[in-house]
Amino acid sequence: MATLLIVGGGIGGLATALSIARRGHEAVVLERNDRFAELGAGIQLAPNGIEALDRLGLGDKVRERAVHIDHLRFMDGVTGEHVVSMPLTADYRRRFGNPYVVVHRGELHGMLLDACLASPRIQLRAGHGVTAYDQDDTGATVILATGERITGDAVIGADGIRSAIRRQLVGDGEPRISGITVYRSLIPIELVPDELRWNAVTWWAGPKCHFVHYAIAGGRYLNLAASFDDAATRAIAGTPVEKQFVQSRFGALGEAPRQLLALGEDWKAWVLVDRDPVDNWTDGRVTLLGDAAHPMLHYAAQGACQALEDAVVLGDLLDCSAAEFGRRFDQYNHERRERTARIQRVSRESIKLWHPAGTDAKARNEKLSSMSATQLHDHVAWMHGARSFGAVLTGGASR
Numbered sequence: 001m002a003t004l005l006i007v008g009g010g011i012g013g014l015a016t017a018l019s020i021a022r023r024g025h026e027a028v029v030l031e032r033n034d035r036f037a038e039l040g041a042g043i044q045l046a047p048n049g050i051e052a053l054d055r056l057g058l059g060d061k062v063r064e065r066a067v068h069i070d071h072l073r074f075m076d077g078v079t080g081e082h083v084v085s086m087p088l089t090a091d092y093r094r095r096f097g098n099p100y101v102v103v104h105r106g107e108l109h110g111m112l113l114d115a116c117l118a119s120p121r122i123q124l125r126a127g128h129g130v131t132a133y134d135q136d137d138t139g140a141t142v143i144l145a146t147g148e149r150i151t152g153d154a155v156i157g158a159d160g161i162r163s164a165i166r167r168q169l170v171g172d173g174e175p176r177i178s179g180i181t182v183y184r185s186l187i188p189i190e191l192v193p194d195e196l197r198w199n200a201v202t203w204w205a206g207p208k209c210h211f212v213h214y215a216i217a218g219g220r221y222l223n224l225a226a227s228f229d230d231a232a233t234r235a236i237a238g239t240p241v242e243k244q245f246v247q248s249r250f251g252a253l254g255e256a257p258r259q260l261l262a263l264g265e266d267w268k269a270w271v272l273v274d275r276d277p278v279d280n281w282t283d284g285r286v287t288l289l290g291d292a293a294h295p296m297l298h299y300a301a302q303g304a305c306q307a308l309e310d311a312v313v314l315g316d317l318l319d320c321s322a323a324e325f326g327r328r329f330d331q332y333n334h335e336r337r338e339r340t341a342r343i344q345r346v347s348r349e350s351i352k353l354w355h356p357a358g359t360d361a362k363a364r365n366e367k368l369s370s371m372s373a374t375q376l377h378d379h380v381a382w383m384h385g386a387r388s389f390g391a392v393l394t395g396g397a398s399r
């Protein structure tokens, strides 16, 4: 039995603690914040993310608590035209082995946390900010902000997009600022007009903007996320914004999406950031996972799903002694880089589909509306339908 130090107690770090504890190793999770918690609202989980949760023993709980979505619904946000819907019901669920769901982020994190607390092999240490790592032939050490050193057999950096472990290991500086701001709010479902209450994740696409909403928390709230291409140059995260300001950003949208936006209160803004894919995120007994390894824009709704997949693949590979960890980390990195890099690229490219105006928007609508349900399913099969989560599945897949 070995001891692995996991830096970061987000969705990726906790999932990894569970997957390596299931292999008989000890996990020590070091979280910078004073408590283990997750901010924010809804999170979409495609079948691949639920498959990963099944392998961690949490799939049933998530399926039970989540809202099971029937459609991904694409609307022209200016004209109000329904362009296309991808059904997520019987054929989709049969083909990909699971439903497409949304959960409250805090609820998902809470389920992972409870499972970690119940494991005698997992130690959770809040208030432990890590600044650097060190290693030799016998083990790996993290250095805390206090100067304290903690040594184990290996280190996994699951410390998010501004990872301290990545800074030392990859050294690629600050994240790339996308120039897009997303505004988020939650509204009680009873405020939503009946004719707009679809059991769907709905996109309203408009010029240089789009607006997404879906129900969360057992259907009690509608989660609103409205993106605007404002060429922002400074990263912000969770900054409160005036309601009137948000409404002014989306004045180009038609009546229905504006009606929903007007219901939002307590808006918060994030300027979206990501990074370019890298081939190598492993250094001997130290590796990265989740957003620390492959941060992506949230437009494919796959960041958490990919962190969960990483956790499962890494856990499966660590069925070995500590002497083997370096080699197994390389193998994990190799198996995961192609698939995650592709999703990083797809997430960026999706903006080109959602933000055009005029004739480009019309051409997009014509193309999308001509696609059958099967064609739409084929398009996402490589991503949503993955079961082994490695590079091997992404090779010849359709797109």
Ligand SMILES: Cc1cc2nc3c(=O)[nH]c(=O)nc-3n(C[C@H](O)[C@H](O)[C@H](O)COP(=O)(O)OP(=O)(O)OC[C@H]3O[C@@H](n4cnc5c(N)ncnc54)[C@H](O)[C@@H]3O)c2cc1C
Residues within 6 Å of the ligand: 007, 008, 009, 010, 011, 012, 013, 030, 031, 032, 033, 042, 043, 044, 045, 049, 128, 129, 130, 131, 158, 159, 160, 161, 162, 163, 164, 182, 270, 289, 290, 291, 292, 298, 301, 302, 303, 304, 305, 306, 307
């Ligand atoms: C607006 C938005 C919507 C999204 N929607 C979806 C979605 O629908 N579906 C989906 O799958 N994904 C979605 N994502 C992506 C998803 O939220 C992330 O990919 C996922 O949370 C990454 O998890 P993580 O554990 O790798 O990193 P994080 O969640 O960033 O967790 C990192 C943890 O490390 C801690 N930490 C940081 N630095 C240190 C340090 N130096 N020492 C110790 N601890 C440290 C942090 O406090 C944090 O707890 C969305 C993201 C955004 C921004």
